[in-house]
Amino acid sequence: MKIPLFYTLLFVTFLGFGQDNLTYQSPPESILELAEAPLAPSIRMDSKGNNIVFLYGSNFKSIDELSETEMRLGGLxxxxxxxxxxxxxxxxxxKVKNGKDAKEINISGLPENGRFANFTWSPNQEYMAFTNTITSGVELWVLxxxxxxxxxxxxxxxxxxxxNxxxxxxDSHAILVTTLPANRKALIDTKEAIPTGPTISVSEAGVKAQNRTYQDLLKNENDExxxxLLAQAELYKFNLDGTxxxxxxxxxxxxxxxxxDGNYVMITTINRPFSYLVPYYRFPSSTTIYNVNGDFVNTFLEVPLIEDLPQGxxxxxxxKRDIxxxxxxxxxxIWAEALDGGDPENDVAFRDEVFQQEAPFTGKIRSLLKTKDRFRFIQWxxxxxxxxxxxxxxxRNTRTYLFNPSNNKQEPKVVFDRNYQDVYSNPGNFVTKKNHxxxxxxxxxxxxxxxxxxxxSDAGKFPFIDEINLENLKTTRLYQSTLTEQVEDISMALNANKGEYIVRIESKNEYPNYYIRNIKKRIGLIPLTQFENPFISIQNVQKEVIKYNRADGLELTGTLYLPTDYEAGKKYPMIMWAYPAEFKDKSSAGQNTKSSNEFTYxxxxxxxxxxxxxxVVLDDASFPIVGEGxxxxxDTFIVQLVSNAKAAIDAVxxxxxxxxxxxxxxxxxxxxxxxxxxLSHSNLFAAGIARSGAYNRTLTPFGFQSEERNYWEAPEIYYEMSPFMHADTMKTPLLLIHGEADNNSGTYPLQSERYFNALKGLGAPVRLVMLPKESHGYAAKESILHLLWEQDEWLETYVKNRPETSEITD
Structure with a gap:
């Protein structure tokens, strides 16, 4: 195989300025305009739909913000x-809107240049507490x-x-707050600290700790x-009157x-010993009950260090867990306890049992029910x-049990027993309301x-509201959306008995907005928000969800966008963007959850x-990886991956x-x-863009993504699925981008650095861009605009302007 001279020259030209001390760049104006378009606010709505709080954020952080002092400890x-x-x-x-017909108004008393977070309704929803971060610390505010x-x-x-x-x-009149201890000691500067000895970790024979590759773990006694010090806090009661x-x-x-009822507080604290293998939430902990005055009631649970769970x-x-x-x-x-020793390999009739205990938590413990599979939660x-x-x-199975919490001798009734990846059969979520x-x-x-x-369904997305009789489990359809040019989502019930619901409606060029829909009175929609489309330049882009078949007959989908200057009959370059998903049956894998009427965002x-x-852009192209039985x-990842890609290209x-x-x-x-x-296993593409990935699976030996088997159980899978192992076959131009502070499990920056070195050593056309201070997702304006510039330059060089007669490989 060889790289044509034209490609070699282009590559040298592109890397010529890429190897210099390149400052942050900005993308072309058409992209910049969209990237900098102001965002609509996030909203927090009360349970009655009367009051709405509008939270306005910036599109980006700045590189200055990301460069502030940071310590990475215990997964934090x-x-x-x-x-x-x-x-x-x-x-x-x-900003706030009081009343369904009111207008959005400014908040008085807000500090200038605020950095607000942790917005939380009071129980009575008359107030909202939040934090404001200034240069010296975090303040508590109330709205x-x-x-x-x-x-x-x-x-x-x-x-x-x-x-938080x-x-x-x-009572909504006071807030329990974690504050800095009055006498907190100084932190150790780990960069200047002189070691007093080596860091030693020990594994006992026969004790397995098959943990995934967590980031930001503790490394030594200084980190501990x-x-x-950073976790230590005092608890203060702040009253709304300022005391x-x-x-x-x-x-x-x-x-x-x-x-x-507000009479008790359950508090979980972290204990020693800490761990260098797992994050803080698997450190030892104590769960203690106090009364509302802070008096000790009892210690409800002591959890040891969790380093050695069974595999799976x-x-x-x-x-006790999930308290x-x-x-x-x-x-x-209430809480659950495993009946299988916590080991999914054990064959038992019931996996978990759920218990309850009433205050003052010293009396009889009563069993509520047993679940055939792993307990998730209860709706009361x-x-x-x-x-x-x-x-x-x-x-991929889930069950819903209807049970009588006052009579555990009454057999629970299975309401739903289904494959949770089968979206077409999803019966929906039960409606809730606030109690006293x-x-x-x-x-x-x-x-x-x-x-x-x-x-x-195959016909599209048409949300519904059902009534279900809990005696005979029969359902009656009360409402189903009939919108064909828009997409409707049912956000929440205001009053199910009266038929009042909050819905969100959008179209491909209409920004999502919220309305009140009454399904009984059949009156017109009552608008609650009026957000406008900030992306005018693409509001009329031609968009459709296309359906096509893989070689084995599996139906796939993707959202297809045509260029804004599209001319019929003209051939265009294409970008395909995707993310693989694992399934246990082809029926679920072939279902469509996309709509051409969704807002183009x-x-x-x-x-x-x-x-x-x-x-041409094919976004969210289906890339199912199916393993039945x-x-x-x-087991067939590569074959299915290439088949998905070929089917998509063939279809467009x-x-x-x-x-x-x-x-x-x-x-x-x-x-x-x-x-x-x-790019390693096919000749389908002119170029690729890979951001914040993992390329050598032997560096994640105890499982990755949805793979449960460890390396020693399936070495051929780890080898075959690792692009690093096939670097010698990769001759297609590849742009690698990675945040140098990636915190995601398994996607260490080392993954991109080592893969780049392998490709470079073998003569492949590759460019590595490490974004300073960025994590797994990117945040700084400087980084994001540069990212868009890098991608545009790569596409222009290796895709759009690739000569008609050139070839990628022999």
């Missing part, structure tokens, strides 16, 4: 100066919804290193010291949760009605409940920008839109892994 990334997650995305403005007024409750002394640093008291009192002394607080996605630790409050009772705790209704859910990843504890429970009308679903990782540059999907070529010699493929993360494999 922390700014030790401000004491909040260093990758936190902030809002910069807040009075009816007055549209914000006020500061604390100094910049919150400890948000472990996540507060939770509301149930710093982690403990505060110490509620609990310093500890490593992980979770805070009030009982529905469905493995669990033994003992939560029962939403329909004042103060009752009343004394006689609740729904429990289980699932099993290996079979301000907790969400099943919305019941005597023996009836309600379901809302997406309504996917370009974001930094999207290929849609290039319709403005004269490209005893066969695992990855048959429509007459493209020059099939000018097709690029791209993807992010597992999509990057897909891209590298396609």
């Amino acid at each position: 990334r922390i700014n030790p100066i401000t004491n909040i997650g260093s990758r936190t995305r902030y809002y910069i403005d807040v 009075d919804i009816n007055k549209a007024q914000a006020s500061k409750l604390s100094q910049p002394n919150l400890n948000a290193n472990m996540g 640093p507060f939770t509301w008291f149930k 010291y710093n982690f403990e 505060s009192t110490l509620w609990k002394k310093s500890d490593m607080y992980r979770d805070l949760s009030f009982s529905p 996605f469905m493995a669990e630790r033994t003992g 939560s409050w029962r939403n329909d009772k004042p103060a009752t705790l 209704g009343d004394d006689n009605t609740a729904l429990a859910y289980d699932y099993w990843w290996n079979t 504890f301000d907790e969400y429970v099943l919305d019941l009308d005597k023996n009836n409940a309600f379901l809302t679903g997406d309504g996917y 370009p974001y930094y990782g999207s290929p849609i920008y290039w319709v403005t540059r004269g490209y 005893d066969e695992q999907p990855n 070529d048959t429509l007459g839109y493209i020059d099939r010699d000018k097709v690029a493929v791209g993807g992010h993360s597992y999509g990057a892994f897909m891209t590298a494999n396609l």
Whole structure:
């Protein structure tokens, strides 16, 4: 195989300026205009649909923000100066709308140049608490919804290193907050600290700890010291009148949760010993119950260090887990325990058993039910009605059980037993409402409940609302969308008995907006928001969902966009973007969840920008990897991958839109892994773009993505699926991009660096772009604009302007 001279010259030219100290670049104007278009706000709506809080964010962070001090400890990334997650995305403005017919208004009292996060409704939904991060720390603020007024409750002394640093008291008049200890010691500067000895890890014979390749783990005693200091916090009670009192002394607080009646608080703290193998949430922990005054009630659970779970996605630790409050009772705790020793290889009739215990948590423990597969959660209704859910990843199965929480002798009734990847048969989600504890429970009308679903089918997406009789399990359709030029989603029920629902409606050129729909009165839609399309230049782009068949007959889909300057009969270059997904049956793999009526929304990782540059774009192309019966999907990964790609190119070529010699493929993360494999095992593409991927699976030996088997159980799979192992066959121009601070499991920056070195050493046309300070997803404006520029240059050089007569390989 050889690379034509033309390609060699182009490659040298492109890398010529690529190897220089290149400053951040910006993409062409048509792409820049879309990338910088202002975003519509996120919204937080109360349960009655009366009040809406609008949260305005910036399109990007800045490289200055990403360059702020960061410590990576125990799976966390922390700014030790401000004491909040260093990758936190902030809002910069807040507005409110009081009443369905009111207009959006500004909030008085907000600080200038705010960086707002952690917005949380009070239980009565009259207030919303949030944090504001300044240069010296994190402040607690509260928004009075009816007055549209914000006020500061604390100094910049919150400890948000472990996540949201507060939770509301149930009376909505006070907030329980994690604050920095008054006497916190100084952190160790690990760059300057002088080692006192080596770091030693030990494995005992016969004790298996087959953990995935976590990032940002603790590495030594200095890291342990710093982690403990950064996790330590005091608990303070802040009243809305501005007063505060110490509620609990310093500890490593992980979770805070009030009982529905507000009389008890469940608090989980982190304990030593720490681990160098797993993140903080698998460190030892204690779960303790206190009363609302902070007095000790009892220690409910002690969990040891979790390093050595059995193998498999469905493995669990033994003992109490998934502890939560029962939403329909004042103060009752529920939890699950494994009946199979936590080992999915054990053959048992029931995997889990669910228990409950009432306050003061010293009395009788009562069994509620057993689940055939792994317990997930419960939706509570009343004394006689609740729904429990289980699932099993290996079979993609889930069950819904209807059971009587007051009578465990009454056999649970299986309401649904289905493949959760089968979207066409999805019965929907049960409707909930707030009860007198301000907790969400099943919305019941005597023996009836309600379901809302997406309504996917071969004909498209037509959401529905059903009523289900819990005695005979028969369903009655109350409503189904009939929109054919728009897409409707049922967001939430305002009042199921009255037929009032919040719906979201969009079209390919209409930005999604929210409305009230009454399915009983059949009156017109009542608009709640009026967001406008910020992407005017592509609002009329020709778009359709195409269906086509793989060689084995499996039906596939993709969303096809034509260039904004499309001319009938002209052949265009194409970009195909995809992400593989594993299935256990072909029926589910062939189902369509795309709609040509969905809003056309370009974001930094999207290929849609290039319709403005004269490209056909096939976005979200189906790349199912199917393994039925005893066969695992990855057993034939490469064959199916290439077959998916060929079917997509053939389908668009048959429509007459493209020059099939000018097709690029791209993807992010597992999509990057897909891209590298396609270039290694086929001659279908002129070029590829692979972002933040993993390319050598021997570096993730205890499983990756949806592969449960370890390397020693399936070495041929790990070898065959690793593009690094086939670098000698890869002769197609490949653009590798990676955030140099990638925090995703398995996609270490080393993956791209080593793959680039292999390809370079073998003479392949490849370019590696390492984005400073960026994680697995990219955030800084400078990085994203440069990313778009890199991709555009690559496509222009190796796809659009590739000569008609050239060849990629012999």
